[in-house]
Amino acid sequence: xxxxxxxxxxxxxxxxxxxxxxxxxxxxxxxxxxxxxxxxxxxxxxxxxxxxxxxxxxxxxxxxxxxxxxxxxxxxxxxxxxxxxxxxxxxxxxxxxxxxxxxxxxxxxxxxxxxxxxxxxxxxxxxxxxxxxxxxxxxxxxxxxxxxxxxxxxxxxxxxxxxxxxxxxxxxxxxxxxxxxxxxxxxxxxxxxxxxxxxxxxxxxxxxxxxxxxxxxxxxxxxxxxxxxxxxxxxxxxxxxxxxxxxxxxxxxxxxxxxxxxxxxxxxxxxxxxxxxxxxxxxxxxxxxxxxxxxxxxxxxxxxxxxxxxxxxxxxxxxxxxxxxxxxxxxxxxxxxxxxxxxxxxx
Ligand code: SAM
Ligand code: SF4
Ligand code: SF4
Numbered sequence: 001x002x003x004x005x006x007x008x009x010x011x012x013x014x015x016x017x018x019x020x021x022x023x024x025x026x027x028x029x030x031x032x033x034x035x036x037x038x039x040x041x042x043x044x045x046x047x048x049x050x051x052x053x054x055x056x057x058x059x060x061x062x063x064x065x066x067x068x069x070x071x072x073x074x075x076x077x078x079x080x081x082x083x084x085x086x087x088x089x090x091x092x093x094x095x096x097x098x099x100x101x102x103x104x105x106x107x108x109x110x111x112x113x114x115x116x117x118x119x120x121x122x123x124x125x126x127x128x129x130x131x132x133x134x135x136x137x138x139x140x141x142x143x144x145x146x147x148x149x150x151x152x153x154x155x156x157x158x159x160x161x162x163x164x165x166x167x168x169x170x171x172x173x174x175x176x177x178x179x180x181x182x183x184x185x186x187x188x189x190x191x192x193x194x195x196x197x198x199x200x201x202x203x204x205x206x207x208x209x210x211x212x213x214x215x216x217x218x219x220x221x222x223x224x225x226x227x228x229x230x231x232x233x234x235x236x237x238x239x240x241x242x243x244x245x246x247x248x249x250x251x252x253x254x255x256x257x258x259x260x261x262x263x264x265x266x267x268x269x270x271x272x273x274x275x276x277x278x279x280x281x282x283x284x285x286x287x288x289x290x291x292x293x294x295x296x297x298x299x300x301x302x303x304x305x306x307x308x309x310x311x312x313x314x315x316x317x318x319x320x321x322x323x324x325x326x327x328x329x330x331x332x333x334x335x336x337x338x339x340x341x342x343x344x345x346x347x
Contacts, residue, residue: 007068007069007070008070009069009070009310009313009314010314011282011313011314011315011316011317012314012315012316012317013267013316013317013319015267015268015269015270015316016070016270017066017069017070017071017270017272017313018070018071018072018073018240018270018271019071019072019073019074019075019270019271019272020063020066020071020073020074020075020271020272020273020274021074021075021077021271021272021273021274021345021346021347022059022063022074022075022076022077022094022273022274022346023077023078023079023081023273023274023275023276023343023344023345023346024054024059024076024077024078024079024081024084024087024090024276025053025078025079025080025081025083025084025276026047026048026053026078026079026276026343026344027047027078027079027080027083028041028078028079028080028083028108028343029080029083029108029110029111030080030108030110030143030144030147031143031144031145032132032142032143032144033141033142033144033208034142034172034174034201034208034342035204035205035207035208035341035342035343036144036207036341036343037144037207037208038144038145040207048276048277052277052293053276053277054274054276054277054278054293056086056089056090056093058278058293058296059090059094059274060090060093060094060097061296061302061305062274062278062292062296062305063094063097063100063274064097065302065305065306065309066272066274066309067097067098067099067100068099068306069306069309069310069313071099071100071272072099072100072101072102073100073101073102073103073104074094074100074102074103074104075104075105075106075128075346076090076091076094076103076104076105076106076124077105077106077345077346077347078276078343078346079276079343079344079346080107080108080110080111081105081106081107081346082105082107082110082111082112082115083111087115087119087122088115088118088119088121088122088124089122091103091105091119091122091123091124092122092123094123095122095123095124095125096123102125102126103123103124103125103126104124104125104126104127104128105119105124105126105127105128106127106128106129106130106170106346106347107127107128107129107130108129108130108143108152109129109130109131109151109152109155109156110147110151110152110155112127112129112152112155112156112158112159113151113154113155113158113159116155116158116159116161116162116164117162119162119164120162120163120164124164125164126164126165126166126167126168127159127164127167127168128167128168128169128170129152129155129156129159129167129168129169129170130152130169130170130171130172131149131152131153131156131169131170131171131185132171132172132178133149133171133178133181133185134149134153134181134184134185134188135149135178135181135184136148136149138177138178138181141177142172142174142177142178153188156169156194160193160194165193165194166193166194166195167193167194167195168194168195168196168197168256169185169189169194169195169196169197170197170199171185171196171197171198171199172199172201173198173199173200173201173216173221174201174214174215174216175201175213175214175215175216176214177214179216182198182216182221182224182225183224183225183228183229185198186225186228186229186255187228187229189253189255190229190248190252190253191252191253192253193253194253195253195254195255195256196255196256197243197255197256197257197258198218198221198255198256198257198258199258199260200215200216200217200218200258200259200260200261200262201214201215201216201261202260202261202284202321203261203285203324204284204285204339204341204342204347205339205340205341205342205343206338206339206341207341212261215261215262217259217261217262218244218257218258218259218262218263219262221257222246222257225255229248229250229252230248230249230250231246231247231248231249231255232246232247232249233245233246234246234247234254239268240265240268240269240270241268242258242260242265242268243256243257243258244256244257244258244259260321261321261324264319264321264322264324265321266318266319266320266321266322267319267322269283269318269319272313273289273345273346274292275289275340275344275345276344277293278291278292278293278296279291279292279293280292280308280309280312280313281340281345282312282313282316282318283316283318283319283320284320284342284345284347285318285320285321285339286318286320286339286340287338287339287340288338288340289340290308290309290312292305292308292309295308
C-alpha cells in the first residue's frame, strides 16, 4: 500500500526515520575476516540462544510500529539471513505491512539459489548479494576459507531469473587484498542490468583491525574503473541515497560507490537498525541500542513501545563517520571495545 502522506519523525538533526534494517540472525556460514574472523568465531563460539532472538511475531509487531513512524523500506540482514528457518513467512508478513514500499535482503549468496523462488513468492522485491572478488583464492581469503565465487555468480543468475531484481552486488574493497580485482568485477556486471557497488572498508565493530591504509577511497576506485570503462555521474534515485551512482558512457549500465570513510553522508542517514536480540540501534558505529524486547516481554502495549522508539530516534545525534578521525583519537580502549559488531546489526 502506498501512503501519500509521510509521517515525519525527525531526530535531533532533523533526519526522518525512513529505513529499517532487521538482523534476523547473528550466525553466518562465512567467516569474512572483516566481520566475523574465524579465530574468534570458532566452533565453540556461543551465538545467541533461541529465546534471546526476536521471534517473527515480535519482529513483525515492531516493524508495524516503525512503519507508523515513517519507515517505508525494510532490509533483512544478519549474520547471514538465509540461515534463519522459515524466512519467507517472515518476509510475507513484513511485506504486507501498510506503508512498506520496498522489501529487500542482503545475503552472501551461498544459499540464495535454493531459496530465491520462495523469497520472491513471499513478497521480497530485490536482493543485494555480497561478492568481494572473482578470484577463487582471494574470495576464499575474504570469506573465511570457504566456498567459491562461481556459486555466488550462479545464485545471482537464479535470483535475476525469478525477478528479484534489479540486483545490487556489494564489494568491500581492501587495499592489497582485492583492490586489483575492481575492474574485473566492474567488467563482469557491465551489460547485465545488475549494479555493482564498491564499498570503502569501514571500521565497524572492534574485530577487523581496521586501518586507514587498507581503505581504497571512492575517488581512486572510480579512477581505476573510469580509465578502463569511462563513466559519468548520475543524479541520485532518491534524496539521501548512500551510493553515488555512475553510468558507463557506452550505455552498459551503472555502478555505485559508497564512500562512508572518504565522503561521509551522515546528514542524510535515515536508517534505524533492529538487532537480532531486539535492540533499536541508531548508528552502525553505536556502542549500545535501546532494548525493545524486554518491554515487549513485560507486556508493554503498542503506545508504550512507540513512545520508547520515538524517544530513542528523536534524541538521535549520531554522525560517527563525519567525526571518525577525531573520535578514533579520543576513544579509550574500553569505549572502543564496546562497539556493536557488524554481524549483530547487518550493515
Ligand atoms: N551476510 C550478509 C552479507 O554478507 O551480505 C549480510 C550481512 S553483512 C554484515 C552486510 C554487508 O556488510 C555485506 O555486504 C558486507 O560485505 C558488508 N560489510 C561487513 N563488514 C564490513 C566493513 N567492515 N566495511 C564495509 N562493509 C562491510
Ligand atoms: Fe557473514 Fe556477511 Fe559478515 Fe561475511 S559479511 S561474515 S557473509 S555476515
Ligand atoms: Fe548513519 Fe552512523 Fe553511518 Fe553516519 S556513521 S551514515 S549516522 S550509520
